[in-house]
Amino acid sequence: MDIKEIAKIIGFEYSGDSFEISGINTLKDALPNELSFVTNPKYFKDMEDSKAGAIIVSQAISLSVPSGSIALIVDEPYLMMAILSKSFSSPIEDVDAPKAIIGEGTKLSQKAEIANGAMIGKNCTIMSGVYIGSGCVIGDNTILYPNVVVYRDCKIGSDCIIHANTTIGSDGFGFATNKRGEHTKIYQNGNVVIEDDVEIGSSTTIDRAVFKTTLIKKGVRIDNLVQVGHNCEIGEYAVLVSQTGIAGSSKLGRNVVMGGQSATSGHLEVGAFNTFAARSGITKSIKENGGTYAGFPLMDHKMWLKLQAKLARLIK
Amino acid sequence: MDIKEIAKIIGFEYSGDSFEISGINTLKDALPNELSFVTNPKYFKDMEDSKAGAIIVSQAISLSVPSGSIALIVDEPYLMMAILSKSFSSPIEDVDAPKAIIGEGTKLSQKAEIANGAMIGKNCTIMSGVYIGSGCVIGDNTILYPNVVVYRDCKIGSDCIIHANTTIGSDGFGFATNKRGEHTKIYQNGNVVIEDDVEIGSSTTIDRAVFKTTLIKKGVRIDNLVQVGHNCEIGEYAVLVSQTGIAGSSKLGRNVVMGGQSATSGHLEVGAFNTFAARSGITKSIKENGGTYAGFPLMDHKMWLKLQAKLARLIK
Amino acid sequence: MDIKEIAKIIGFEYSGDSFEISGINTLKDALPNELSFVTNPKYFKDMEDSKAGAIIVSQAISLSVPSGSIALIVDEPYLMMAILSKSFSSPIEDVDAPKAIIGEGTKLSQKAEIANGAMIGKNCTIMSGVYIGSGCVIGDNTILYPNVVVYRDCKIGSDCIIHANTTIGSDGFGFATNKRGEHTKIYQNGNVVIEDDVEIGSSTTIDRAVFKTTLIKKGVRIDNLVQVGHNCEIGEYAVLVSQTGIAGSSKLGRNVVMGGQSATSGHLEVGAFNTFAARSGITKSIKENGGTYAGFPLMDHKMWLKLQAKLARLIK
Numbered sequence: 001m002d003i004k005e006i007a008k009i010i011g012f013e014y015s016g017d018s019f020e021i022s023g024i025n026t027l028k029d030a031l032p033n034e035l036s037f038v039t040n041p042k043y044f045k046d047m048e049d050s051k052a053g054a055i056i057v058s059q060a061i062s063l064s065v066p067s068g069s070i071a072l073i074v075d076e077p078y079l080m081m082a083i084l085s086k087s088f089s090s091p092i093e094d095v096d097a098p099k100a101i102i103g104e105g106t107k108l109s110q111k112a113e114i115a116n117g118a119m120i121g122k123n124c125t126i127m128s129g130v131y132i133g134s135g136c137v138i139g140d141n142t143i144l145y146p147n148v149v150v151y152r153d154c155k156i157g158s159d160c161i162i163h164a165n166t167t168i169g170s171d172g173f174g175f176a177t178n179k180r181g182e183h184t185k186i187y188q189n190g191n192v193v194i195e196d197d198v199e200i201g202s203s204t205t206i207d208r209a210v211f212k213t214t215l216i217k218k219g220v221r222i223d224n225l226v227q228v229g230h231n232c233e234i235g236e237y238a239v240l241v242s243q244t245g246i247a248g249s250s251k252l253g254r255n256v257v258m259g260g261q262s263a264t265s266g267h268l269e270v271g272a273f274n275t276f277a278a279r280s281g282i283t284k285s286i287k288e289n290g291g292t293y294a295g296f297p298l299m300d301h302k303m304w305l306k307l308q309a310k311l312a313r314l315i316k
Numbered sequence: 317m318d319i320k321e322i323a324k325i326i327g328f329e330y331s332g333d334s335f336e337i338s339g340i341n342t343l344k345d346a347l348p349n350e351l352s353f354v355t356n357p358k359y360f361k362d363m364e365d366s367k368a369g370a371i372i373v374s375q376a377i378s379l380s381v382p383s384g385s386i387a388l389i390v391d392e393p394y395l396m397m398a399i400l401s402k403s404f405s406s407p408i409e410d411v412d413a414p415k416a417i418i419g420e421g422t423k424l425s426q427k428a429e430i431a432n433g434a435m436i437g438k439n440c441t442i443m444s445g446v447y448i449g450s451g452c453v454i455g456d457n458t459i460l461y462p463n464v465v466v467y468r469d470c471k472i473g474s475d476c477i478i479h480a481n482t483t484i485g486s487d488g489f490g491f492a493t494n495k496r497g498e499h500t501k502i503y504q505n506g507n508v509v510i511e512d513d514v515e516i517g518s519s520t521t522i523d524r525a526v527f528k529t530t531l532i533k534k535g536v537r538i539d540n541l542v543q544v545g546h547n548c549e550i551g552e553y554a555v556l557v558s559q560t561g562i563a564g565s566s567k568l569g570r571n572v573v574m575g576g577q578s579a580t581s582g583h584l585e586v587g588a589f590n591t592f593a594a595r596s597g598i599t600k601s602i603k604e605n606g607g608t609y610a611g612f613p614l615m616d617h618k619m620w621l622k623l624q625a626k627l628a629r630l631i632k
Numbered sequence: 633m634d635i636k637e638i639a640k641i642i643g644f645e646y647s648g649d650s651f652e653i654s655g656i657n658t659l660k661d662a663l664p665n666e667l668s669f670v671t672n673p674k675y676f677k678d679m680e681d682s683k684a685g686a687i688i689v690s691q692a693i694s695l696s697v698p699s700g701s702i703a704l705i706v707d708e709p710y711l712m713m714a715i716l717s718k719s720f721s722s723p724i725e726d727v728d729a730p731k732a733i734i735g736e737g738t739k740l741s742q743k744a745e746i747a748n749g750a751m752i753g754k755n756c757t758i759m760s761g762v763y764i765g766s767g768c769v770i771g772d773n774t775i776l777y778p779n780v781v782v783y784r785d786c787k788i789g790s791d792c793i794i795h796a797n798t799t800i801g802s803d804g805f806g807f808a809t810n811k812r813g814e815h816t817k818i819y820q821n822g823n824v825v826i827e828d829d830v831e832i833g834s835s836t837t838i839d840r841a842v843f844k845t846t847l848i849k850k851g852v853r854i855d856n857l858v859q860v861g862h863n864c865e866i867g868e869y870a871v872l873v874s875q876t877g878i879a880g881s882s883k884l885g886r887n888v889v890m891g892g893q894s895a896t897s898g899h900l901e902v903g904a905f906n907t908f909a910a911r912s913g914i915t916k917s918i919k920e921n922g923g924t925y926a927g928f929p930l931m932d933h934k935m936w937l938k939l940q941a942k943l944a945r946l947i948k
Contacts, residue, residue, distance in 0.1 A: 092441060092459070111745050113427050113444035113462070125724060128745035128763045129779065131444045131462035131480070143724070145802065146745070146763035146781045147445065149462045149480035149518075161817075163802040164763070164781035165835065167518035170461065170479040173539045173557065175515075181553045181571045181589070183537055185477075185515060199807075199817065202781075202799035202837040203481065203857075205518040205540040205558075221815055223805045224837040224859050225519075225877075227540050227558040227576075237813045241805065242837075242859040243877050243895075245541075245559050245576050255813045260859075260877050261895055263559075263577055263594065273813070278895065279913060279928060281595060296595060297624050299631075307631045308929050315939045408757060408775070429743050429760035429778070447760045447778035447796070463761065465778045465796035465834075483834035486777065486795040489855045489873065491831075497869045497887045497905075499853055501793075501831060519797065521834040521856040521874075541835075543856050543874040543892075561857075561875050561892050579875075579893055579910065597911060612911060613940050623947045 001087055003054060003070065006035065009087070010056065010080040012072045021053060023088050023189065024081060025211045032068070037081040056080050082176035082184040085210075089187035090152065094134035103140065112144075121158065133169070139196065151208060157196035163224070165203045168192050172207040172214075172230025172248060186210060188230060195219075201226065201242070217254070235272065253289065263296075277301060317403055319370060319386065322351065325403070326372065326396040328388045337369060339404050339505065340397060341527045348384070353397040372396050398492035398500040401526075405503035406468065410450035419456065428460075437474065449485070455512065467524060473512035479540070481519045484508050488523040488530075488546025488564060502526060504546060511535075517542065517558070533570070551588065569605065593617060633719055635686060635702065638667065641719070642688065642712040644704045653685060655720050655821065656713060657843045664700070669713040688712050714808035714816040717842075721819035722784065726766035735772065744776075753790065765801070771828065783840060789828035795856070797835045800824050804839040804846075804862025804880060818842060820862060827851075833858065833874070849886070867904065885921065895928075909933060 001021050007014035022033045027043055030036040030052035037056040038047050047055065047064060054070040056077045065071035074080045097117025102108055105123040112130040120126065121140035129147040132138065136150050139158030144150070148162050151169030162168070174186035190209025194216040200206070201224035208214060209231045216228070219237040226240045229248035234240070236254040245263040246252070252264075253272030262280040264270070270282065271289040281296030294304035317337050323330035338349045343359055346352040346368035353372040354363050363371065363380060370386040372393045381387035390396045413433025418424055421439040428446040436442065437456035445463040448454065452466050455474030460466070464478050467485030478484070490502035506525025510532040516522070517540035524530060525547045532544070535553040542556045545564035550556070552570040561579040562568070568580075569588030578596040580586070586598065587605040597612030610620035633653050639646035654665045659675055662668040662684035669688040670679050679687065679696060686702040688709045697703035706712045729749025734740055737755040744762040752758065753772035761779035764770065768782050771790030776782070780794050783801030794800070806818035822841025826848040832838070833856035840846060841863045848860070851869040858872050861880035866872070868886040877895040878884070884896075885904030894912040896902070902914060903921040913928030926936035 092443075109745065111427070111743070113425065127724075129445050129463065129761050129781075145783075147463050147481065147761065147779050147797070149445075151461075151480070161803075164783070164799040165463070165481050165519065165779065165797050165837075167480040167540075170518040170540070171477075171515075173517065173537070175537055177553075182535055183553060183555075199803075201805065202802040203519045203541075203797065203835045207540070219814055221805070221807055224799075224802070224839070225541060225835075225857060229558070237809075237815060239815075242861070242879075243559065243875065247558075247576060260879060261577070261893070265594070278897070299628075303631055307627060310630050311939060314942050315935055408759075427743070429741065445761050445779060463779050463797065465761075467777075467796070481779070481797050481835065483796040483856075486834040486856070487793075487831075489833065489853070491853055493869075498851055499869060499871075519835045519857075523856070541857060545874070559875065563874075563892060577893070581910070615944075619947055623943060626946050 007072060010074050012074055024085060037077050039078040079176040079178055079184060082186045085187040089189055097134055153191040156194045159197045160194060161199045163202040166200055167205045169208040172210050174210050323388060326390050328390055340401060353393050355394040395492040395494055395500060398502045401503035405505055413450055469507040472510045475513045476510060477515045479518040482516055483521045485524040488526050490526050639704060641716060642706050644706055656717060669709050671710040711808040711810055711816060714818045717819040721821055729766055785823040788826045791829045792826060793831045795834040798832055799837045801840040804842050806842050
């Protein structure tokens with residue numbers, strides 16, 4: 001999409017040269033042919049180092065846009081990014097892509113639907129009612145139980161098991177809200193990547209990234225009715241027990257164990273081998289490894305037991 | 317159904333004239349050709365003002381039934397209503413209704429099933445495994461991702477997006493329990509109405525009303541794995557983050573934001589522009605607008621922070 | 633499977649006679665032709681009374697294996713049991729079983745899939761996108777709404793209603809973790825049995841047992857988005873409100889009521905007619921019947937109200 005067209009959509013008068021913008025990305029990751037945006041002063045540093053071809057900014061901070069990037073100055077940068085996100089989204093299916101490739105030995109139910117442009121490995125089992133979108137790649141020996149849905153462009157490794165009615169790659173929960181309280185969808189143009197030897201329960205939902213990838217690493221075990229938000233990263237062999245929710249952009253280290261109905265806030269990082277009791281609520285990053293935590297607000301598990309003892313005494 | 321037949325089913329001796337009853341409704345909403353019931357003294361006032369053609373009541377309060385209504389006096393009014401609810405329920409599908417009407421430009425997967433009597437607007441995308449029941453009406457440009465299920469008689473507006481494996485209009489959780497602890501289903505004869513420009517995530521469940529309508533108003537954003545109970549009303553542009561539960565008959569004002577894993581009790585009202593932190597539990601109506609709350613029991617968000625600080629000091 | 637082959641898989645030198653082992657089971661339930669295992673000293677008593685043909689144990693406690701059982705001594709008994717569990721698992725479908733039997737008067741959607749070896753009773757309604765696995769048995773008059781998935785060998789009684797996108801019998805969450813933190817799946821070779829007159833909401837998940845049966849007894853009512861773990865037993869007429877989670881091997885007595893978003897830990901028992909408020913978290917068995925509880929940690933409901941009043945005073 002030409003930068004001139006982009007400027008026009010967001011109502012910015014642009015008099016420079018034409019050049020092609022191929023997508024939207026974060027300040028950190030954007031390439032010279034990509035567009036980025038700043039909405040929060042805390043990303044100031046990222047802006048100064050950004051290689052983005054153009055950056056959508058408010059007037060107030062437009063002078064800090066690096067010299068290699070074009071400043072697209074608007075009143076509501078986040079809203080403008082949301083409006084533009086639609087222009088960079090893919091169609092739901094690539095109807096013109098070549099017919100899906102199905103590996104040798106794979107059992108494919110006639111009641112499954114595999115969109116054009118998908119690739120499925122060898123010896124998989126793809127059961128009734130499964131949907132696999134365009135551009136998806138599935139490894140070998142993987143089992144998708146009935147009614148699993150995999151949205152376009154997602155990747156699932158080998159030796160994975162995904163149980164019934166689970167959804168991989170539906171849109172992350174993203175929108176910009178204008179001054180009247182109306183929402184504009186931010187199209188979720190990233191994907192989900194699930195590495196090898198991952199098992200995921202029933203009716204679990206793993207959202208596609210807004211940009212780039214929601215990543216489920218090797219050997220992870222996810223139970224039923226779990227929510228993994230967009231752009232999360234779940235470390236190797238991590239365990240998410242039933243009804244847990246991981247909010248957007250959070251990263252769990254390897255072998256982290258989240259008890260049932262536990263949760264994290266978004267945009268935080270948790271070190272490896274930490275264990276969280278059922279109902280834990282993590283709201284801040286944890287750099288340490290190997291701890292045991294409980295409660296909401298979260299505390300060391302022993303502290304939590306102590307607190308409960310104190311509270312029990314309160315009512316005597 | 318003739319009033320005489322109704323009286324017979326519930327074991328009440330009725331010697332008046334025959335007349336036709338077309339359905340069951342609340343005391344407030346019942347019309348002269350409808351039946352209602354009283355189970356709770358707090359609905360006394362509603363009974364006095366009711367226009368219902370007949371009211372199922374216990375002996376104790378039968379004298380307060382207004383003169384325009386016939387009192388059907390029974391031992392267990394709620395249980396009798398439950399038993400009768402089946403008589404007023406519709407078949408799961410109207411097989412004899414005319415074939416569904418599909419608007420121009422709508423892409424309909426051959427692996428979707430559209431029941432007779434449904435109407436789908438223009439330029440919609442109805443993907444693999446979707447089920448749309450009899451009497452459903454869907455607007456224009458709406459996308460139903462794979463395996464979305466819409467039960468009969470529900471309405472979805474234009475420009476809506478409903479993600480995979482979500483269920484619209486399944487039965488609300490309603491039953492009457494007799495003295496031996498056995499349950500009798502209350503048939504959920506209402507529907508769900510979703511207005512325009514609503515986006516709903518994956519594996520979310522929105523129950524149909526017992527009578528009338530569960531209403532999701534314009535511009536609402538609902539995340540994955542959210543439960544909306546029967547007869548709820550979700551105000552314009554409200555936001556329900558993942559794993560939230562809204563119990564039956566509760567009403568949220570416009571732009572209410574429910575954080576992840578938050579919940580409300582049933583039968584309450586929340587004013588506009590109120591924001592609830594993750595895990596909030598709302599158990600009483602909030603008339604004020606624009607507040608910020610947290611905790612369970614719920615309190616002002618600042619109070620909650622203060623309480624947590626106090627508790628932290630307790631264990632030092 | 634021959635005991636010699638089993639010994640070889642787990643690296644134990646076995647010089648006794650050949651005999652056939654037909655499955656894995658708990659110490660308590662294993663028969664002379666079954667294999668069992670000990671991983672926790674608290675099951676010592678069960679081992680002494682076990683009738684298992686062979687028991688996988690660590691060196692330390694191998695002398696306590698009863699004389700009628702063969703001790704298979706290994707370093708990591710739980711991990712070895714996990715490795716063996718695959719050998720005793722059934723294929724996903726019995727393709728060679730006879731074609732499914734469908735009872736008279738049953739309405740079967742052409743878009744449902746019924747695997748070979750299934751049996752469906754009379755006057756059922758099996759809607760679009762439903763999957764019913766091999767060996768399943770469904771009673772009379774039962775309704776499966778669109779996209780319900782029933783894994784192989786599960787049984788559903790008569791007069792049941794299961795709402796859309798619900799999964800019955802997917803694998804329980806079981807794995808053994810080795811010293812490097814890597815997981816090995818424990819195949820879930822049991823099933824789910826749902827008795828008569830049970831209603832289950834949308835997007836609910838009921839896991840199959842690791843051995844034997846996850847049991848939902850007569851008249852139970854389960855709401856939307858509920859999780860029932862493997863080997864649970866839900867008593868007659870119990871009520872599980874939306875987003876509740878029952879962890880593995882827990883037993884609820886008859887007419888237990890679990891409020892919305894409540895939960896239990898695993899391996900506990902709850903007496904009959906106990907009621908738990910929304911968000912209750914049960915972590916210990918409750919032998920008493922007929923109580924009312926709230927909170928996490930759980931306490932008597934009146935105590936919980938008292939505690940909240942004390943806490944409210946703390947911040948004044």
